[in-house]
Amino acid sequence: MVTIQKLHKKFNKNVVLSGVDLTIKDGGIFAILGPNGSGKTTLIKSILGMVIPNKGDISVLGENIKNNSAYRYKIDYLPQIANFPSNLKVKELIRMIKDLRGNTTEDEHLIELFKLQPFLNKKLGTLSGGTKQKVNIVLTFMFDSELIILDEPTTGLDPISLIRLKDLIQAEKAKGKTILITSHIMSFVEEVSDEIVFLLEGQIYFKGSILALKTKTNQPDFEHAIASILT
């Protein structure tokens, strides 16, 4: 699904990724973890082509992504901070994204699911953080793409919406899709992910199942296993 070879990226003098090799196979939920500033978002943005790597190759579904934009039709991306043009209405934003990517009817079901109808005619600038995140989720999941990338999907969500999001993620997984998630909420990661990728100082420190991590670090629970890597 995604193959990354010897990926290097630095911002000015700050080395963020130094030689990341990663293969993500088809199907399943992969969590990308790591302390703050370990390069999670940079890695994700490199896959999306928003960050241009200094060195290395990335291919998504067998296509090299360099100087390519069409491959993004196969990716749904949920950005970390839901920053939308503030003078646009929710309805207009949804219509605009549909106009740019192709039509879908899935949005109606998602709006219903997250109870967004009262907000459709409101401007995005007036929405609360959680509501923006819900709009963000609608925009991400309304297309039926093979790869879904979620950057901190739980930010600002209330418990009910969180449950709905988890159901949504599981439903997508059941369709055989590949889902990449970054999150700082360890219980969320433990609950949803099949495999974790741990980034540390710009390299992949660990890749495997949560069980394997627990055995490796000799810790009974996931949170402590992660903590023991960092200490």
Place this chain on the structure above:
Amino acid sequence: MLKILKYSFYDLMRSRWSYVYFGFYLLLGTVLLFLNNDLSKAVITLMNVIIVLVPLIGTIFGVMYYYNSKEFTELLLAQPLKRSSIFLGQYLGVAISLSMSLILGLGIPFIIYGLFKSNAIWDFSLLLITGTFLTFIFTALAFNIALSNENKIKGFGYAILLWLFLAIVYDGAFLMVLILFEDYPLDKLSLVGTMLNPIDLSRTLILLKLDISALLGYTGAVFKQFFGTRFGLIVSFLALIIWVILPVFRIILKSKKKDF
């Protein structure tokens, strides 16, 4: 690219600033016509205003739009769109909406005053064409500055400096050079000097067309002598086109390499 252009344009048309800009020109055109009571004279006064103000508005607006639409840009970058179409679309959206405010804002009072029956129509059209060129040039320059500077304040600072330099400082410095080297033949130098500043170039272009030798100044006179009126017009037009193409080209190059 057309879709992005459509959304940027639509977004700008709904913003207050387009109307303020439009209203300003409407007022300016009307007031000038009343004060001068003569189309040709109003055109000359207008030229002096346009040549300084249009670049300023283009620069400020371009930088402001880029920084303000950062979120929109990031949203678009994750979509299956080419980077060049995203940025060109936005650039054209800003440049076209500004040009429209200029053309409509000035055009309406002049048409009402009886532009079509007057022989100032060509001078006036040239004025609007030059104004449009200046808008496209300075918006493109502003986008270049904004693309190269993550820091908003720095970006704004450089943009204002650029305008200040090209609109005011350049002429002074140029004059100093001419005085310092007055013993040498300076016609080639002054020709090149005019070409290198789109504001000077526009001024020369309009004055050549208006055929007012008294206002031409040294460079304008050299220009006229060197190229003749007709050829001079063509050369200055070509130079203006190059002034649009180069910054636009850099927008494409720069946007391809930038991280978001």
